[in-house]
Amino acid sequence: xxxxxxxxxQHEPSHxxxxxxxxxxxxxxxxxxxxxxxxxxxxxITRGSVSLTLAKLKEKNYVEEDANKFYRLTARGEQxxxxxxxxxxxxxxxxxxxxxxxxxxxxxDACKMEHLLSDEAGREMQLFLEFCLSEDPTAxxxxxxxxxxRERRLQEAPSAS
Amino acid sequence: xxxxxxxxxQHEPSHxxxxxxxxxxxxxxxxxxxxxxxxxxxxxITRGSVSLTLAKLKEKNYVEEDANKFYRLTARGEQxxxxxxxxxxxxxxxxxxxxxxxxxxxxxDACKMEHLLSDEAGREMQLFLEFCLSEDPTAxxxxxxxxxxRERRLQEAPSAS
DNA sequence: TCCCGGTGTTTGGCTCATCAAACGTTGGTT
DNA sequence: AACCAACGTTTGATGAGCCAAACACCGGGA
Numbered sequence: 001x002x003x004x005x006x007x008x009x010q011h012e013p014s015h016x017x018x019x020x021x022x023x024x025x026x027x028x029x030x031x032x033x034x035x036x037x038x039x040x041x042x043x044x045i046t047r048g049s050v051s052l053t054l055a056k057l058k059e060k061n062y063v064e065e066d067a068n069k070f071y072r073l074t075a076r077g078e079q080x081x082x083x084x085x086x087x088x089x090x091x092x093x094x095x096x097x098x099x100x101x102x103x104x105x106x107x108x109d110a111c112k113m114e115h116l117l118s119d120e121a122g123r124e125m126q127l128f129l130e131f132c133l134s135e136d137p138t139a140x141x142x143x144x145x146x147x148x149x150r151e152r153r154l155q156e157a158p159s160a161s
Numbered sequence: 162x163x164x165x166x167x168x169x170x171q172h173e174p175s176h177x178x179x180x181x182x183x184x185x186x187x188x189x190x191x192x193x194x195x196x197x198x199x200x201x202x203x204x205x206i207t208r209g210s211v212s213l214t215l216a217k218l219k220e221k222n223y224v225e226e227d228a229n230k231f232y233r234l235t236a237r238g239e240q241x242x243x244x245x246x247x248x249x250x251x252x253x254x255x256x257x258x259x260x261x262x263x264x265x266x267x268x269x270d271a272c273k274m275e276h277l278l279s280d281e282a283g284r285e286m287q288l289f290l291e292f293c294l295s296e297d298p299t300a301x302x303x304x305x306x307x308x309x310x311r312e313r314r315l316q317e318a319p320s321a322s
Numbered sequence: 323t324c325c326c327g328g329t330g331t332t333t334g335g336c337t338c339a340t341c342a343a344a345c346g347t348t349g350g351t352t
Numbered sequence: 353a354a355c356c357a358a359c360g361t362t363t364g365a366t367g368a369g370c371c372a373a374a375c376a377c378c379g380g381g382a
Contacts (some may be wrong), residue, residue, distance in 0.1 A: 002180070002184075002203060002204060002205065003205065004268060004269050004272045005176070005180050005204070005272055006205065007269065007273070008176045008272070008273055009176070009339080009340085009368095011273070014368080014369090015166070015169045015170070016368080016369060016370090019163070019166045023163075035329075035330090036329075036330060036331095037328080037329060037330080042163060043163060043166070044163065044164065044167065045369090045370070045371085046370080046371060046372075047329070047330065047331085048330085048331070048332080048333095048370090048371075048372080048373090049369070049370055049371070050330095051330060051331055051332085052331085052332090052369085052370090053368090053369075053370095055331095056368095069329085069330070095282055095285075098289065099282065099285035099286060099289055100285065101281055101282055101285055102281075105279055105281055105282065107165060108165050108168065108279070109277070109278060109279050109282050111165045111166055111169070112168070112169055112172070112274075112277040113273075113274045113277055113278070116270070116273040116274055116277075117270060117274070118266055118269070118270050120262055120263075120266055121256055121260065121262055121266065121270050124256075124260040124261065124262055125260060127310075127311055127314060128259065128260055128307065128311075131306075131307050131310045131311070132307075136306065136310070138302050138303055138306035139303065139306070141299050141302070141303075142299055142300065142302075142303035145292075145297065145299035145300070146289065146292050146293075149288075149292045149297070150288055150289075150292070153288060170338095170369080170370085175338080175339090177338080177339060177340090196359075196360090197359075197360060197361095198358080198359060198360080206339090206340070206341085207340075207341060207342075208359070208360065208361085209340090209341075209342080209343090209360085209361075209362080209363090210339070210340055210341070211360095212360060212361055212362085213339080213340090213361090213362090214338090214339070214340090216361095217338090230359085230360070323382100324381105324382090325380105325381090325382090326379105326380095326381090327378105327379095327380095327381105328377105328378090328379095329376100329377085329378085330375105330376080330377080330378105331374100331375080331376075331377100332373100332374080332375070332376095333372100333373085333374080333375095334371105334372090334373090334374105335370105335371080335372090336369100336370080336371080337368100337369090337370085338367105338368090338369095339366100339367095339368100340365100340366080340367090341364100341365080341366080342363100342364090342365085343362100343363085343364095344361100344362080344363080344364105345360105345361080345362075345363095346359100346360080346361075346362095347358100347359085347360080347361100348357100348358090348359085348360105349356105349357095349358090349359105350355100350356090350357090350358105351354100351355085351356085351357105352353100352354090352355085352356105
């Protein structure tokens with residue numbers, strides 16, 4: 001009956017894959033290189049685990065390593081990282097700036113979902129957010145009206161499910 | 162450095178757990194009962210797998226079974242199901258009605274994320290959606306303005322990342 | 323030169339969630 | 353009473369990801 005739910009497990013990239021690729025990207029941005037031990041420290045897991053995981057990601061053609069075991073992202077890896085970064089930013093902004101959730105919650109929710117959001121949804125969400133937070137007077141009026149609506153609601157029912 | 166990302170794996174409930182509980186709920190709603198084989202068919206997995214998984218969920222006090230092996234949700238299980246249903250509905254409506262994504266994409270994205278969204282985010286999202294889709298004139302104007310904004314954007318750049 | 327610290331790899335083990343297949347139990351038919 | 357079909361359970365296996373610990377390499381002091 002239900003077929004959609006199974007796609008979750010096979011979802012490419014997995015949460016782990018996503019964060020390994022993101023780690024390499026971030027480390028190269030920051031330090032100019034990314035070795036296994038750097039990835040391990042960044043993700044707070046062991047070198048052994050990183051070694052195994054990155055070997056698989058190498059086979060899948062997401063990452064490469066040079067003669068000195070320094071990791072690089074392939075074009076495919078870069079593409080995935082770009083798409084995840086876009087979704088993370090959009091999700092975080094949505095949660096924080098539109099829904100007014102605390103920074104930490106916005107961050108955590110965005111991190112949990114960033115790799116699962118479809119490309120289409122990522123695009124549409126960005127468009128939507130762009131308009132919502134724009135200087136457009138309608139958008140501004142909307143934000144103010146929502147603000148009032150929300151406060152009224154929270155006063156009426158401080159904790160309704 | 163990064164500590165948030167690890168919460169994903171330990172996230173309670175897991176995707177699998179969520180769908181087992183949802184299956185029991187749905188089947189009882191529809192048929193009045195839920196046996197192992199019903200859950201298996203509904204989730205499209207084997208009876209063996211269901212047997213093992215539900216044994217664990219019984220230990221975690223999410224489900225119970227009566228003398229005839231008919232499953233029921235405990236109060237804790239019910240609570241989780243309610244929270245997931247709420248998030249699924251909110252997410253689906255957000256994707257479909259606000260972002261105007263195709264039904265199938267909205268459904269699939271909602272299913273992937275429903276169990277990961279925090280309660281706070283679920284609540285705020287529902288509030289936001291309620292206002293956006295309400296009869297409030299400001300909300301109506303906003304929807305129209307966004308519609309125009311979106312179409313303008315899609316004409317300008319039919320496929321920009 | 324010898325050794326040690328930092329790094330990568332390998333191995334054995336663990337949990338979760340799945341499968342296939344064998345096995346057990348039970349209730350209804352004949 | 354005998355049997356079969358439906359159902360639950362158990363077992364051995366798989367694949368992802370993780371850990372700890374042992375092993376392997378390599379380069380820079382002393």
